[in-house]
Amino acid sequence: MSEPETTPSGAAPVPAAPGAPLVVASGLTKHFRLGSRETLVALDDVSLEIRRGETFGLVGESGSGKSTVSRALLGLLPLDAGSVQFDGLEVTRLKGGELRRLRKRMQMVFQDPFAALNRRQSVAQIVAAPLEAHGIGDRASRAARVEEMLDLVGLGPAYRERRPREMSGGQCQRVAIARALALDPELVVLDESVSALDVSIQAQVLNLLGELQQRLGLTYLFISHDLAVVRYMASTVAVMQRGRIVERGSREQLFRSAEHEYTRQLMSAIPAVDPTVERARRRSARTEAGVSSGG
Numbered sequence: 001m002s003e004p005e006t007t008p009s010g011a012a013p014v015p016a017a018p019g020a021p022l023v024v025a026s027g028l029t030k031h032f033r034l035g036s037r038e039t040l041v042a043l044d045d046v047s048l049e050i051r052r053g054e055t056f057g058l059v060g061e062s063g064s065g066k067s068t069v070s071r072a073l074l075g076l077l078p079l080d081a082g083s084v085q086f087d088g089l090e091v092t093r094l095k096g097g098e099l100r101r102l103r104k105r106m107q108m109v110f111q112d113p114f115a116a117l118n119r120r121q122s123v124a125q126i127v128a129a130p131l132e133a134h135g136i137g138d139r140a141s142r143a144a145r146v147e148e149m150l151d152l153v154g155l156g157p158a159y160r161e162r163r164p165r166e167m168s169g170g171q172c173q174r175v176a177i178a179r180a181l182a183l184d185p186e187l188v189v190l191d192e193s194v195s196a197l198d199v200s201i202q203a204q205v206l207n208l209l210g211e212l213q214q215r216l217g218l219t220y221l222f223i224s225h226d227l228a229v230v231r232y233m234a235s236t237v238a239v240m241q242r243g244r245i246v247e248r249g250s251r252e253q254l255f256r257s258a259e260h261e262y263t264r265q266l267m268s269a270i271p272a273v274d275p276t277v278e279r280a281r282r283r284s285a286r287t288e289a290g291v292s293s294g295g
């Protein structure tokens, strides 16, 4: 099934100039008990700051703690230590109605669009679900909002009555994005949101996300094990390894001078697009191999 014709295309999204901090997390620590004796340190003193309007990339291999960070930021995980402030509100202390109100302002888009969508529901029901859950609007206004959201993600009204199984992975992910945006959030956590898609569809969805960010002033936490995709999207990048942030910086800083061995290893696994980065990478590979850098 082909992608809709309204797919945006073109150059990499230009991240907006970052504004004031929207999320400030400090000292996040989380241990998971594995049986009676073993404990897994999933987060070990993780601190980060995400500014309004930016895309904050969180990279690292599987199991390094990326999703655990996102659950902590959204107030979905009791922590052993640490604090999370969202727009000045302490997430870890909010309960009941206050936490529900805050959650409206932060939404998630997951990796597997088929698993994330209720296969028995139509697209219109899926996109309207968060509005219903939060008691927003009446039937007519929710239907109008659904139409607006579908238009926003490049799916026409013809998609209203489709079911997930009648759509491609890219189209399903657009529906997941429409659902996430229906509540008009400020922060969207994109957890491996394009990882399950074919490369060409990935590019279309990334372009769409970039466009939506600019139009709606969204802030993204962009989680991926794929540094190439993070380099394309993120203005700030943090690298995680075994529950810790081992390196961080602006995209330019990080990709020009990765200091940490682990980041260099992650980087050497991606094809370079920027010739400066590629030259630097070859130089550093030669130096590491003990070959003199002749040019």
Ligand SMILES: Nc1ncnc2c1ncn2[C@@H]1O[C@H](COP(=O)(O)OP(=O)(O)OP(=O)(O)O)[C@@H](O)[C@H]1O
Pocket: 032, 033, 040, 042, 060, 061, 062, 063, 064, 065, 066, 067, 068, 069, 225
């Ligand atoms: N509820 C849980 N109980 C026990 N261990 C958990 C739980 N949730 C996460 N973990 C463990 O915490 C560590 C970090 O997991 P997390 O999902 O945050 O990693 P990740 O970097 O997002 O990996 P992936 O890219 O595979 O999703 C892993 O070792 C994982 O097995």
